[in-house]
Amino acid sequence: MRVSDFWRLMDDEFGAGYSRVLARDLVLSAAGGRTAVDALGSGLEPRRVWLAICEIQDVPPERRLGRDVAPKA
Numbered sequence: 001m002r003v004s005d006f007w008r009l010m011d012d013e014f015g016a017g018y019s020r021v022l023a024r025d026l027v028l029s030a031a032g033g034r035t036a037v038d039a040l041g042s043g044l045e046p047r048r049v050w051l052a053i054c055e056i057q058d059v060p061p062e063r064r065l066g067r068d069v070a071p072k073a
Contacts, residue, residue, distance in 0.1 A: 006046035009066045010036075013059060028052040 010019035023036035030052035031039035039049045054064050 001045070001047040001050065003040060003046050006036075006040070006050050009050055010053070012067050013063065014057075022053065022057070026053065026056065028056060030055065 007019070010023060013019070014022055025035065027033060027035055028039065028049070031044055031049055034042070034044075036049050036053060039052075040046060051064065053059070
């Protein structure tokens with residue numbers, strides 16, 4: 001997963017504004033007690049950060065891969 005995919009998933013799940021608040025303020029024990037922004041900045045794999053947020057925010061497993069996007073014709 002790329003960092004851009006992480007942000008797309010965050011925005012799709014939480015909205016563009018709230019996703020930034022979560023990423024900046026929510027401390028993730030699964031990310032070494034860091035926020036998502038700090039974890040990503042230190043090189044932690046974006047998928048691991050995303051899954052840590054999903055766990056703590058109770059995102060259902062069926063939404064952890066993101067919403068379905070129709071292919072471009």
